[in-house]
Amino acid sequence: MQTGQAKPLLRALAGEALSPPPWWLMRQAGRYLPEYREVRARARDFVELCLTPELAAELTLQPIRRYGMHGAILFSDILMLPYALGQKLAFHEGEGPVLERIEDPAAVGKLDARRIASALDPVFETARRVRGGLDPRTTLIGFAGAPWTVATYMVEGGGSRDFRRVKSWAYRDPQGFDALIDLLADATIEYLTGQIGAGVEVVQLFDSWAGTLPEPAFVRWVIEPTRRIVAALKVRFAGCPIIGFPRGAGMLHERYLRDTGVDGIGIDTAVPPGYAHRTLQPLGTVQGNLDPVLLLVGGAALEEAVRGLRQMLGAGPYIFNLGHGVLPETPAENVQALARLLSEPVLAQPMDA
Ligand code: CP3
Numbered sequence: 001m002q003t004g005q006a007k008p009l010l011r012a013l014a015g016e017a018l019s020p021p022p023w024w025l026m027r028q029a030g031r032y033l034p035e036y037r038e039v040r041a042r043a044r045d046f047v048e049l050c051l052t053p054e055l056a057a058e059l060t061l062q063p064i065r066r067y068g069m070h071g072a073i074l075f076s077d078i079l080m081l082p083y084a085l086g087q088k089l090a091f092h093e094g095e096g097p098v099l100e101r102i103e104d105p106a107a108v109g110k111l112d113a114r115r116i117a118s119a120l121d122p123v124f125e126t127a128r129r130v131r132g133g134l135d136p137r138t139t140l141i142g143f144a145g146a147p148w149t150v151a152t153y154m155v156e157g158g159g160s161r162d163f164r165r166v167k168s169w170a171y172r173d174p175q176g177f178d179a180l181i182d183l184l185a186d187a188t189i190e191y192l193t194g195q196i197g198a199g200v201e202v203v204q205l206f207d208s209w210a211g212t213l214p215e216p217a218f219v220r221w222v223i224e225p226t227r228r229i230v231a232a233l234k235v236r237f238a239g240c241p242i243i244g245f246p247r248g249a250g251m252l253h254e255r256y257l258r259d260t261g262v263d264g265i266g267i268d269t270a271v272p273p274g275y276a277h278r279t280l281q282p283l284g285t286v287q288g289n290l291d292p293v294l295l296l297v298g299g300a301a302l303e304e305a306v307r308g309l310r311q312m313l314g315a316g317p318y319i320f321n322l323g324h325g326v327l328p329e330t331p332a333e334n335v336q337a338l339a340r341l342l343s344e345p346v347l348a349q350p351m352d353a
Pocket of ligand 1: 025026027031040046073074075076078079095096143159206325
């Protein structure tokens with residue numbers, strides 16, 4: 001399919017099969033890079049880093065300068081949205097995020113969606129700066145957490161093992177919990193509208209904890225709010241492709257892709273590439289799904305896995321990526337080796353049996 005688009009990532013999202021495939025990596029900016037650690041040390045804390053356009057723009061571009069990925073993902077965090085809504089947020093060294101817990105509809109009523117545009121203006125400024133200096137083959141990717149995943153952090157007060165607080169609330173009082181999800185969907189529409197207005201060319205919705213829900217809850221709190229966000233953005237920006245990443249969705253990937261209206265679907269490491277080729281690629285662009293541990297290990301294991309993915313998925317619309325984020329211990333030279341591997345010719349030979 002010819003689309004008249006020059007940027008490889010946008011061509012793949014418009015349905016073209018490209019060889020070599022365009023690529024970027026989830027969490028491509030971060031602690032595995034010495035130049036990230038150097039900039040990180042200059043900011044008082046992580047929230048401040050995300051709200052300082054000069055530093056955030058630099059962090060967005062660091063991996064591109066080194067490796068030339070086709071996608072530059074805006075440097076920020078999915079938890080900047082609850083922060084902008086007025087929830088207290090802190091990142092403690094080595095512990096992950098800590099949020100003041102939201103536990104009932106009364107606490108939802110105190111969140112203020114009118115603050116989004118002003119509180120997150122520095123993120124939009126980062127996008128304007130990066131877009132202004134980006135080379136013509138690189139695509140600027142914006143992002144937000146999907147409502148369910150953001151809600152898990154807001155209700156649990158941080159990361160969780162079993163999600164018992166957020167699920168208990170959702171199952172006990174589904175209508176009350178809908179109020180939180182609806183507010184997050186509206187806020188996400190505003191947030192992504194601001195990003196696209198500032199020059200972002202693709203957006204990704206990270207639903208990192210989608211795979212923790214049984215089917216009816218997945219439909220209500222993953223598919224429905226995502227469908228609503230996609231529909232609203234398509235009205236405002238018909239040409240801006242949207243990638244959904246419903247991590248862990250298993251047998252619900254196909255329904256997610258059909259019912260949400262996303263242009264592309266990010267698949268996690270556990271999704272069989274043969275299934276993605278047969279069932280998902282006819283419906284949209286597939287992005288994924290190298291095990292991040294293979295990137296950490298490198299060598300022959302990395303080479304073999306990258307070749308296998310390209311053979312299976314390269315004949316359809318495909319963006320190479322990991323199945324989850326780059327691990328902080330990943331040697332920078334393995335990412336260099338990956339960039340080299342991806343530039344080599346590989347014949348796509350999907351096995352349809
Ligand atoms: O290259 C990029 O992807 C840039 C921006 C980015 C970050 N976080 C920066 C970050 C993106 C797209 C995210 C997404 C994100 N944040 C997700 C969804 C993807 C996923 O990993 O499932 C989630 C769940 C979060 C929430 C979050 N942020 C956690 C749980 C943590 C702590 C754990 C960790 O990995 O450190 C963060 C912190 C964070 N976000 C860092 C970075 C670079 C590390 C901060 C540091 O320097 O200490």
